Amino acid sequence: MAQLWIVAGPNGAGKSTLVERYNPAEPQSLPVVNPDNIHKFYPERGRVYAGREAILQQEHHLSSGNSFIIETTLSGQRERQLVKAARSKGYGINFVYVGLPDPSLSIARIAQRVAAGGHHVPSEDVKRRYPRSLARLAEFIGVADRVYIFDNSRERSRLLLCRVKGRTRKVASQLPSWLKTAIPRAFQKIDRGMSM
Template sequence: MPRLLIIAGVNGSGKSTLYNQMEKVMKVGTKINADDIAKSLGDFNDRNIQFKAGKKAIKLFNDCITSKIDFNFETTLSGKNIFRKIEIAKANGYIIDIIYIAIDKETSKLRISNRVLKGGHNISSKDVERRYDKSINNFTDNIDMFNNVYFYENEDSKHKLIFCIEENKIKYIENHSPKWIERKFNINKLLSKFER
């Protein structure tokens, strides 16, 4: 069966960093990243470029589905459109894997500021505020939509695995996860619907 790998988390959580590490050691399929496409077309901040990149990303998504090839993408998971894509992939026989990377809201803002200083793209604090809780809620509300879930905490840039679910069974739980993770994600309640 073909696979869709979703690397999710708020802006600045370390999605691209983790992807780049994974790509070196395993097959992750075709990468669909509108940001990368926009950069290849010209000025990332140009709205026309972003629009063209978005259209190319949609075409690439459709091509992958039609060809039934493995693919992956990054997302903040803060919108609803992403779930339509997941439903399309599932309807076409895809196994859906998600890696969700959690960081604190203030860490997100700080990392974005540091990225901008290094020439990277900016995300406004207003957008971070708007997306942060939506991302968490969309993840926790839809966790049973995924075949396999790998949940990481990345406050110290080390991508620490907190829990892992494979085919509705909990395969791993970190005994000493940070208190803010427990509080924000309500881990015990979140995992209560899965077999141990």
């Protein structure tokens, strides 16, 4: 079965780093659709072009039945349409969320990335997208076959929650407040009857 992997989280949370860490090297790697990567190769064409090209790549993978990964802040509507289209084609839906406690940490990380030659995201965009991303977290937990939520506020990311086929299998002993407020309490408890 083809798989759609949605790697989501605020700007600067470490989505690309996580994808690089867990997506194996060629030739086994899954294609990654990320407008930031497209923009890096075609900067003269602008961000609008990169966004449109990302949609075309997603549609190509869906029509070809290829497994693939997308990176997103989850602050728009496109992901909802993509999940619906993928589900209608029999795809498994996998959702990975990389979270941070507040937009100020996102802004600080983006500044570090820019200093190292990476791309900039305006602070006002980060502040606008951060609450939207968290607000949509529960929706995507509810539609995905597999869910992995990480806290990336420290040097090493920490797995906070894992759900498989609608059942919570792992919950960290202490959930950060950003996650507790973003998801229903029912998702925060291990479903008994499912072994690890």
